Amino acid sequence: MVWTIEANKLTRRFGEKVAVDQLDLQIRPGEIYGFLGPNGAGKSTTIRMLCGILAPTSGGGCVGGFDIVQESESIKTVIGYMSQHFGLYHDLTVEENIDFYTGLYLKKRSEIFRERERVIQEIELKPYRKYLAKHLSGGWKQKLALASAISHRPKILFLDEPTAGIDPVSRRTLWDILYKLAQSGMTLFITTHYMEEAERCNRIGFIWNGRLVASDAPGRIKSTVMRESLFSIQGEPMERCFDLLKSSSHVIDVNFYGDELHVVMPPGFDGMDLLKEELKEKGIEQISIRQISPSIEDVFVSLSRQSS
Numbered sequence: 001m002v003w004t005i006e007a008n009k010l011t012r013r014f015g016e017k018v019a020v021d022q023l024d025l026q027i028r029p030g031e032i033y034g035f036l037g038p039n040g041a042g043k044s045t046t047i048r049m050l051c052g053i054l055a056p057t058s059g060g061g062c063v064g065g066f067d068i069v070q071e072s073e074s075i076k077t078v079i080g081y082m083s084q085h086f087g088l089y090h091d092l093t094v095e096e097n098i099d100f101y102t103g104l105y106l107k108k109r110s111e112i113f114r115e116r117e118r119v120i121q122e123i124e125l126k127p128y129r130k131y132l133a134k135h136l137s138g139g140w141k142q143k144l145a146l147a148s149a150i151s152h153r154p155k156i157l158f159l160d161e162p163t164a165g166i167d168p169v170s171r172r173t174l175w176d177i178l179y180k181l182a183q184s185g186m187t188l189f190i191t192t193h194y195m196e197e198a199e200r201c202n203r204i205g206f207i208w209n210g211r212l213v214a215s216d217a218p219g220r221i222k223s224t225v226m227r228e229s230l231f232s233i234q235g236e237p238m239e240r241c242f243d244l245l246k247s248s249s250h251v252i253d254v255n256f257y258g259d260e261l262h263v264v265m266p267p268g269f270d271g272m273d274l275l276k277e278e279l280k281e282k283g284i285e286q287i288s289i290r291q292i293s294p295s296i297e298d299v300f301v302s303l304s305r306q307s308s
């Protein structure tokens with residue numbers, strides 16, 4: 001297999017801080033790879049190294065067939081990069097912003113015009129093409145940033161939190177476009193803090209303190225990674241039930257989920273009947289307990305617990 005993105009023991013230090021720690025990655029052509037991790041985990045630093053913008057301290061990698069250290073300039077011809085704070089020109093219109101970015105790669109006016117029309121079509125920006133960027137809502141701004149990042153037809157697209165702060169409908173629209181790009185053969189490397197977006201990726205990687213602690217398809221991550229057992233518990237009054245569970249020595253974690261409590265217990269925990277009796281004795285009524293499968297968010301929190 002020829003990987004589109006590959007990292008081998010990729011490491012970056014900032015003084016004493018190891019921001020990315022011996023990261024190994026292998027990503028296939030046309031894959032949507034989601035990169036998850038808490039703030040400061042090393043996601044953006046990884047992207048900056050893979051884009052050839054930041055030199056690794058040690059280790060290396062290849063992107064689009066180019067070495068990230070020796071051929072960092074060539075990498076820029078095959079990738080698009082929508083950074084966490086993508087630089088749109090607010091006093092330029094949608095068309096002018098796209099022309100600016102296309103003009104960095106193409107010189108002929110006719111080619112710039114042709115690519116602009118293609119990208120406006122592809123990213124469905126037509127209704128706002130004459131608007132100044134500063135007058136666009138958050139969702140449309142992100143669409144324009146995406147259009148600008150792909151105006152030179154990259155094979156690989158890095159997206160650093162492209163949907164941060166935009167509403168669910170705009171996010172869904174943006175994801176529809178991302179799927180179309182992937183179906184056309186583009187490889188997507190995307191960071192997000194939205195767990196439901198992680199489910200949309202072909203594979204996801206969890207990075208924690210610079211280390212990749214899991215990497216697999218979302219379904220497999222959910223069924224294999226979380227060692228603890230997860231239960232949904234209902235009981236009245238709910239706040240008291242929460243307090244009792246929180247203070248129980250068996251309980252690892254407990255959280256409110258609508259009218260249920262999600263309770264994390266040790267791996268293979270089989271003392272639920274006893275726990276139920278205990279709750280009953282302490283005045284909790286209408287108790288219902290069932291074991292549930294973890295969501296990506298549960299796995300994320302569990303990995304964070306295991307890794308800290």
Ligand SMILES: Nc1ncnc2c1ncn2[C@@H]1O[C@H](COP(=O)(O)OP(=O)(O)OP(=O)(O)O)[C@@H](O)[C@H]1O
Pocket residue numbers: 014017019037038039040041042043044045046084
């Ligand atoms: N230029 C720099 N100089 C010093 N430290 C840095 C630099 N860039 C990043 N770091 C540190 O490296 C660590 C990883 O940062 P990075 O921006 O990669 O995290 P992140 O996973 O993208 O976080 P977020 O979710 O908040 O965007 C952090 O501790 C950060 O403070």
Ligand SMILES: [Mg+2]
Pocket residue numbers: 043044045084160
């Ligand atoms: Mg970041």
